[in-house]
Amino acid sequence: MDLQLSDQHVMFRDELRAWLKANMGRPWREELRDPKATEDSMIELRRSWQRKLYEAGYLGMHWPAEWGGRGTTEVEKSIFEAELSRADAPPILNVLGIGLLGPALIHHGSEAQRRRFIPPMLSGEEIWCQGFSEPGAGSDLAALRTSAVVDGDHFVLNGQKIWTTFGPWADWIFVLARTDSKDRYGGISFILVKLDTPGITVRRLRQITGESEFGEVFFEDARVPRENLVGQIGEGWRIAMTVLAFERGATSLAAAERYGRDLGLLARTCKEIGRESGAVREKLGRLLVENEVLRANGLRMLANLADGKVPGPESSIEKIFWSEFDKRFRETALDILGPGGQLVRTSAEARLDVDWSREFLWSRAGTIYSGSSEVQRNIISKRVLNLPQEGR
């Protein structure tokens, strides 16, 4: 197998590198550490950065041209993500719209929905959040109870969503709601809902990092046009599975770039503060090896996606590996740095230093969202090891 980039891909990568050099402002870590930064200012920064990428034709690149894409392959998309990670570019704002809803509309939406929703999703004019989880339905998503009752040419929604990333800033939410209370999977529908609809309230949830990008969304007799249904009534579960397959897609290559960079910074700090014992070297060496395993997992996922294969249980292996590695990496960094790991340096020479304690706190999230590690292990047990379905 040839793992080298082709000449055409090298050209694409080099053009992108040059574009980033000319157009990107400060690295994301510096933006995060700016004492003047607020959550709102960071949201606006991410929105304007997304707009810049969109105008340069870098968003939704692998989608068909008629829906705003460039019709490139998964390989260019993956190079794009890895290069942004390598440059420590700010993340775009509409991660959930472009990452999850876009593929769902491309595979299951109507032509009218694609034309209406995809362009403002790519440009960042309309920000989306994902309304799947509920207080009693997370890993067991099919237990969801938010209801959507047909009333003429509207649905009437009642219920509550939770852990809604970007809920406080989003314009729209894609909701899984129950249209039939008796059919566990076939009674779920996928509905697009404008968040300023009367009867909807969004409340912020503050998390352990001090940020509050999550929200809770409450629906009380919220009326939503029937034309906002994606697919048919009762097809929501099938559509959600497409969305989740994309959520668990090939993220490891970009992640390996980020960890590689952070590992270099950690090694540099260790040198600067004289932490170079055998035990420290062993820990750093182990992280480097694990990062290469992560990269290999990413290449495998990419090879499958590039061949047009729908991600199978290997996506669970990839998800567990990067999220558990993220925790190990951040814990190891704090372990090596000791109390100094709690500090964030702001001097010009230390421009790219990492806020290790924030990264440590944030790493707790990766093994929960998009299917917890326990759930991924269950999938692997069943689909790779052929063990019977666990009892509920």
Ligand SMILES: Cc1cc2nc3c(=O)[nH]c(=O)nc-3n(C[C@H](O)[C@H](O)[C@H](O)COP(=O)(O)OP(=O)(O)OC[C@H]3O[C@@H](n4cnc5c(N)ncnc54)[C@H](O)[C@@H]3O)c2cc1C
């Ligand atoms: C950073 C972050 C962002 C998120 N963003 C969104 C979002 O935008 N939209 C959205 O809808 N949701 C979002 N979520 C919610 C996320 O999808 C849920 O937290 C996740 O599905 C787990 O559900 P839960 O929190 O209800 O935990 P539970 O499902 O109650 O799980 C509790 C514990 O039990 C374990 N467990 C559950 N079932 C099993 C089983 N069958 N076998 C073994 N162990 C099991 C779990 O692994 C976990 O350790 C986000 C979560 C996080 C952390």
